Amino acid sequence: xxxxxxxxxxxxxxxxxxxxxxxxxxxxxxxxxxxxxxxxxxxxxxxxxxxxxxxxxxxxxxxxxxxxxxxxxxxxxxxxxxxxxxxxxxxxxxxxxxxxxxxxxxxxxxxxxxxxxxxxxxxxxxxxxxxxxxxxxxxxxxxxxxxxxxxxxxxxxxxxxxxxxxxxxxxxxxxxxxxxxxxxxxxxxxxxxxxxxxxxxxxxxxxxxxxxxxxxxxxxxxxxxxxxxxxxxxxxxxxxxxxxxxxxxxxxxxxxxxxxxxxxxxxxxxxxxxxxxxxxxxxxxxxxxxxxxxxxxxx
Amino acid sequence: xxxxxxxxxxxxxxxxxxxxxxxxxxxxxxxxxxxxxxxxxxxxxxxxxxxxxxxxxxxxxxxxxxxxxxxxxxxxxxxxxxxxxxxxxxxxxxxxxxxxxxxxxxxxxxxxxxxxxxxxxxxxxxxxxxxxxxxxxxxxxxxxxxxxxxxxxxxxxxxxxxxxxxxxxxxxxxxxxxxxxxxxxxxxxxxxxxxxxxxxxxxxxxxxxxxxxxxxxxxxxxxxxxxxxxxxxxxxxxxxxxxxxxxxxxxxxxxxxxxxxxxxxxxxxxxxxxxxxxxxxxxxxxxxxxxxxxxxxxxxxxxxxxxxxxxxxxxxxxxxxxxxxxxxxxxxxxxxxxxxxxxx
Numbered sequence: 299x300x301x302x303x304x305x306x307x308x309x310x311x312x313x314x315x316x317x318x319x320x321x322x323x324x325x326x327x328x329x330x331x332x333x334x335x336x337x338x339x340x341x342x343x344x345x346x347x348x349x350x351x352x353x354x355x356x357x358x359x360x361x362x363x364x365x366x367x368x369x370x371x372x373x374x375x376x377x378x379x380x381x382x383x384x385x386x387x388x389x390x391x392x393x394x395x396x397x398x399x400x401x402x403x404x405x406x407x408x409x410x411x412x413x414x415x416x417x418x419x420x421x422x423x424x425x426x427x428x429x430x431x432x433x434x435x436x437x438x439x440x441x442x443x444x445x446x447x448x449x450x451x452x453x454x455x456x457x458x459x460x461x462x463x464x465x466x467x468x469x470x471x472x473x474x475x476x477x478x479x480x481x482x483x484x485x486x487x488x489x490x491x492x493x494x495x496x497x498x499x500x501x502x503x504x505x506x507x508x509x510x511x512x513x514x515x516x517x518x519x520x521x522x523x524x525x526x527x528x529x530x531x532x533x534x535x536x537x538x539x540x541x542x543x544x545x546x547x548x549x550x551x552x553x554x555x556x557x558x559x560x561x562x563x564x565x566x567x568x569x570x571x572x573x574x575x576x577x578x579x580x581x582x583x584x585x586x587x588x589x590x591x592x593x594x595x596x597x
Numbered sequence: 598x599x600x601x602x603x604x605x606x607x608x609x610x611x612x613x614x615x616x617x618x619x620x621x622x623x624x625x626x627x628x629x630x631x632x633x634x635x636x637x638x639x640x641x642x643x644x645x646x647x648x649x650x651x652x653x654x655x656x657x658x659x660x661x662x663x664x665x666x667x668x669x670x671x672x673x674x675x676x677x678x679x680x681x682x683x684x685x686x687x688x689x690x691x692x693x694x695x696x697x698x699x700x701x702x703x704x705x706x707x708x709x710x711x712x713x714x715x716x717x718x719x720x721x722x723x724x725x726x727x728x729x730x731x732x733x734x735x736x737x738x739x740x741x742x743x744x745x746x747x748x749x750x751x752x753x754x755x756x757x758x759x760x761x762x763x764x765x766x767x768x769x770x771x772x773x774x775x776x777x778x779x780x781x782x783x784x785x786x787x788x789x790x791x792x793x794x795x796x797x798x799x800x801x802x803x804x805x806x807x808x809x810x811x812x813x814x815x816x817x818x819x820x821x822x823x824x825x826x827x828x829x830x831x832x833x834x835x836x837x838x839x840x841x842x843x844x845x846x847x848x849x850x851x852x853x854x855x856x857x858x859x860x861x862x863x864x865x866x867x868x869x870x871x872x873x874x875x876x877x878x879x880x881x882x883x884x885x886x887x888x889x890x891x892x893x894x895x896x897x898x899x900x901x902x903x904x905x906x907x908x909x910x911x912x913x914x915x916x917x918x919x920x921x922x923x924x925x926x927x928x929x930x931x932x933x934x935x936x937x938x939x940x941x
Contacts, residue, residue, distance in 0.1 A: 323830050326832055331727060334723040336719070337720050337723065341740060342739060342740075345743050351754060351758055403646065407648055407651035411644060417651070420655060422922075422925070423654055423658050427661075429857070429860075429918070430917060431859070431862065431913055433862045433887050433913075434860070434914045435661070437894070437910045438660065438664045464654060492639065492640050497643070521747070522749065524747070525887070556753045567753055571750045575746070575747075578747075
C-alpha cells in the first residue's frame with residue numbers, strides 16, 4: 299500500500315529534500331481508482347442485463363408444449379422446439395464422439411511425447427486453430443461432408459463442432475497432464491509398468507478431473523455455436539432421427555426466430571435461449587458432480 | 598567376529614495357512630506386477646497412436662487451407678486481386694467484390710476495440726491491483742461468465758434490448774453532440790455499424806480483460822514495491838510499475854480480442870443491417886465478411902457465387918491466423934513461455 303501519511307511525507311521532505319505527495323497527484327490517484335471501479339460496473343451491467351432479461355422473457359414462454367412439440371407454421375400459436383433440443387443433443391454427441399478422443403490423444407502427445415520441436419509445432423497450430431472463426435470451420439465441414447453426401451446432415455454439423463473442440467481439449471489436457479508429478483510416473487516405471495499403461499492408468503487417471511473440466515469447457519463453447527451449423531446441420535421443422543439428414547438445432551432455431559418479424563416466434567426465441575443456457579450449464583454441472591462423487595472420480 | 602556368531606532373528610508369527618486370505622495377500626505383494634518378458638509392441642503402438650493424434654491437429658489446419666483454396670479457385674481466376682478492391686457485389690450479373698465486407702469487418706472490429714480496450718484494462722487493473730482478495734475470485738468468475746453466453750443469445754438480446762436503447766437515447770445524443778464529425782449522421786435506425794461495434798465490444802471484453810489480468814499478475818511484485826518505495830501513489834505505481842512492464846502482453850491481449858471480433862458472426866449478422874455499402878456514418882447499415890457467409894452461403898446458386906463466398910472465407914481465415922499468431926507471440930513474450938490459457 300502506498301504511504302500517503304502526510305506527516306511522514308513532511309518529515310522526509312525536510313530531511314531528504316523531496317517534495318511531499320502533491321494535491322494534484324493525490325487527486326489523480328483517487329480519480330483513477332474511481333474510473334477503474336466505474337469500468338467494472340460498466341462491464342457487469344450488460345451481464346446482469348442479459349441474464350435478467352433472458353430469465354424474465356424466457357420463464358414466461360417455457361411450457362410443456364414448448365418442450366414436447368415441433369414448430370407450428372407461421373400464424374398458428376403454440377408449437378415448440380422439442381425436435382431442436384433433441385437435434386442439438388444428437389449433433390453434440392457426434393461432435394464429442396469425434397472430438398474428445400482425438401483431443402485427449404493430442405493432449406497426451408503434447409505432454410508425454412511432445413516436449414520437443416514437433417510438440418512446439420502442434421502446440422502452436424492448435425493455438426492458431428483455436429482462433430479460426432467458427433463460420434470458416436462451417437465452410438470446411440460443408441466441403442468435407444455436405445458436398446460428398448450431397449445433402450445437409452447432423453453428421454456434418456458434428457464434424458464442424460468436433461474440429462472446434464479438438465484444439466481446446468488438446469491444450470487443457472496437456473496442461474493437466476503436466477501438473478502430474480514426474481515422481482508418480484517414475485514410481486510406476488519402477489514397478490515394471492509399461493509406458494502406455496502408466497500414461498493411461500496412472501498419469502491420465504490422476505489428472506482425470508482436470509481433463510474433464512477441459513472437455514466440458516470445449517463442450518460449453520461449441521454447444522451454443524450457430525455459425526458452423528448454418529450450412530452443415532441446416533435445421534429442420536420436423537422430427538428427424540437419421541444422422542445423414544438435415545437436423546434442427548436449438549441455436550439455429552433461436553436465430554431463425556429472432557430475425558423473424560413475428561411476436562410469437564420472438565417469444566419462442568427467448569424460451570429457446572433460456573433452455574439452451576440451462577442445458578449447457580446443466581451438462582457442465584452434471585459432469586462436475588459426477589467427477590467429484592461418482593465413478594469418474596480420479597485417483 | 599563373524600556374522601555367523603550372531604543369533605538368527607526369529608519370527609514368531611505363524612505361517613499363514615496356504616490358500617487363506619492372508620497367504621493370498623502376501624503372494625500378491627511379493628509377485629512382480631508383470632511376469633516374463635515385457636513386450637514392447639503395445640508401448641510403441643501407443644506412442645505412435647498419440648503422435649498420430651498430434652499430427653491430426655496439424656493435418657486439420659492443412660485440410661482447412663486445402664478446402665478453402667480449392668473452393669475459391671474459380672473466383673480467384675475470375676477476379677484475381679481485384680476481388681479485394683471492388684465494391685460491386687451482384688449475384689445477378691455475377692460480379693463479386695469483397696471491399697464492402699472488408700470495410701464492414703474492419704470498422705466494426707475497430708469500433709469494438711475502441712470501446713472494449715479501456716474498459717477491459719480498467720477491469721483487469723481493478724481485479725489485480727485494487728480489489729479486496731475476497732471479491733477477486735467472484736469478479737473474475739463473473740467476467741468469464743460473459744464469455745460463456747452463446748453468440749446467438751447476445752444477438753437476441755442486442756436486437757430486442759440494446760438496439761431500441763441505441764435508437765431512442767444514444768444515437769440522438771451522439772447526433773446532437775458529435776454529428777458535425779459526419780461519423781454520427783443520418784437517420785437513427787438503431788441497427789447498423791454502431792450496434793455491431795457495441796455488441797462486439799461486450800463480447801470481447803472478457804477475453805481482453807482475462808488475458809490482461811494474467812499478464813499483470815506475472816509482473817514481479819518487487820517492481821511494484823520499488824516504485825512505491827520511491828514515493829509513488831498507487832496510480833503512479835500501476836502506471837509506471839505495472840502497466841509499463843506488461844505493455845507487450847496487453848497489446849497481445851488486445852490483438853487476441855481483435856481476432857475474435859473479426860471472426861464473430863451471429864451477433865453481428867443480427868444487428869449490422871446486412872447491406873453491402875460503404876458509408877461514412879456509423880449509423881448506416883453495413884455488412885461483414887462473416888455475416889455475408891452466414892446469410893448467403895446456403896443460397897449461393899452459381900458456382901462462381903459459391904466460390905466468391907469461399908474466397909471471402911479464405912481471406913477471413915488468413916487475417917485471423919496472422920492476427921492470432923501475432924497476439925500469441927506477444928503474450929508468450931511476457932508470460933515467459935508459459936502458454937496463454939485457452940480462451941473459450
